[in-house]
Amino acid sequence: MALFLSMGNSKDYLTITKQLHSLANPAKAKDCQWFFKTGVGEYGEGDQFLGITVPAQRKVVNVYWDQLTISDTLSLLHNQYHEYRLTALLILVKKYQKNQNQDEIYRAYLANTKWINNWDLVDCSAHKIVGDYLLTRPRDILYKLAKSSSMWERRISIISTFAFIAQNDLSDALKLSTILVNDKQDLLHKAVGWVLREVGKKDQSQLIKFLDTHGSTMPRTMLRYAIEKLSPDKRTYYLSLR
Numbered sequence: 114m115a116l117f118l119s120m121g122n123s124k125d126y127l128t129i130t131k132q133l134h135s136l137a138n139p140a141k142a143k144d145c146q147w148f149f150k151t152g153v154g155e156y157g158e159g160d161q162f163l164g165i166t167v168p169a170q171r172k173v174v175n176v177y178w179d180q181l182t183i184s185d186t187l188s189l190l191h192n193q194y195h196e197y198r199l200t201a202l203l204i205l206v207k208k209y210q211k212n213q214n215q216d217e218i219y220r221a222y223l224a225n226t227k228w229i230n231n232w233d234l235v236d237c238s239a240h241k242i243v244g245d246y247l248l249t250r251p252r253d254i255l256y257k258l259a260k261s262s263s264m265w266e267r268r269i270s271i272i273s274t275f276a277f278i279a280q281n282d283l284s285d286a287l288k289l290s291t292i293l294v295n296d297k298q299d300l301l302h303k304a305v306g307w308v309l310r311e312v313g314k315k316d317q318s319q320l321i322k323f324l325d326t327h328g329s330t331m332p333r334t335m336l337r338y339a340i341e342k343l344s345p346d347k348r349t350y351y352l353s354l355r
Contacts, residue, residue: 126185129177133196138164149231156300157231165196174200178207183214187221190228198228202238209242219246230265232300239269244276252285259292271304278311283319286312294327299334306338314342329354
């Protein structure tokens, strides 16, 4: 783990943190705390926000992504503020897509899942780093993540499959959906349903086969997402099984 840590005190690191703080909006930060469920017992409990819009963060990323080292980017990820962590992940994605140290970025990502701890953080990065990296490699790690006690690691496992689905490779998406079909967390119901919907857009027969097996028992939210692109008659049929 020490391989991926730094003090986060380089000139470029201090510059980007100063830039992010200059964009803070306390009123928006309060709204974000509600939107991302940061209350006691909620999925984002204790998360802190500066109130920076995502477009503003992407502008910062476009300026600094090539200046910040991977080590300093991970220091940015290890921060109490949600926007720091999102900006760090967007930088890692940008570096990865520019073919900068892809092996290191992939390993660093999986070594630091503790800080990839909300749905937007997972959804902006998992398929673009983990999924893409595994396109031509063994995917055992996804099955390990799918059985993790961490809801966010389980979400990483299923969201990563979007990279495969885009290549018409549906097998792992369906297998992981089967593992997660009875997950207790609503955020996993939505993610699995979302993946199943995309599977159905590529090969409706595969989605129908899954629904015929699990449609009567899968969580209703998951089912509604999964059947979203089916014909009205099919949607009515599968909803009637509940």
